[in-house]
Amino acid sequence: PIILGGSQDLSFANYRAYESLGQIINIVGVDSIFDLGKAEQKMDSHSYLSKIILHQPNFLFNYTNIGYQSYFIDPEAIELMDSLYFDVYRLGKIREDLSEAEPLMRNADMVTVDVSSVRHSDAPGNKGVSPNGFYGEEVCQIVRYAGLSDKLTSIGFYETNPKYDQNGQTSHLVAQMIWYFIEGFYSRKQDHPYKDQEAYIKYTVSIKDHKDQIIFYKSKKSDRWWMDVPVKTNFRSIYERHHLVPCSYSDYEVACKDDIPDRWWQAYQKLM
8 A cells, every 4th residue: 555644653553554464574764764762752753663663563574764864863773773683774875876775675565755854955844854865856766666666565655744845845746756656566577586486597606704605596587686595494484575685786796705795694683
């Protein structure tokens, strides 16, 4: 489904829908902050993520933030994300090469988009919007990557407030984001690995002083890449959907230089 908010704490309700299915999921948030809040804080748009992390039983495998702005983030929050082996990407890092957002979205089951991740000049319809952020065309491209993901089953667009919107500009941008999402959806390649192993090229890379080889798969249909991350045998059935990690050609290049890609290492820590 496509969800139109409203406050971003609706993402918690979206997450609970996967709980009812017993499905362990990956969440991607396009947001300028992490929305962790304080321990004693009631759930709202600035604390919903901590409620998801602490909720029991827990069905969250990984959370990825795209576009956080460092001056809004407490250093302890960064440390917490690192300790949980979650993936967080600064606004500047993503803007250096927007295509690097594609494998992040390809790994998502659920995406939550806060319009405050877009700069004020492009999306003024939010009380907490910043002068800095993604340009409208950049967030549309990121949302199109979400539409292309064979794995994704829900996306929400939140925090648009008509009270602050100028000439309906923010609503217009959200409508365009939805258009790009649908355009991506109808361009899906249906090439997630193991559907047809003959449709992939397998690359095996040995890393010096590292016991595990890194196995890559490249789709002949779309030229997209995945890494096969080892998982404990007794957990294989539980994490069947998570040991094949979407990546890019740059991750393969890193491995060929005798280094372990960050994406592989983060997943390895959770699977082993």
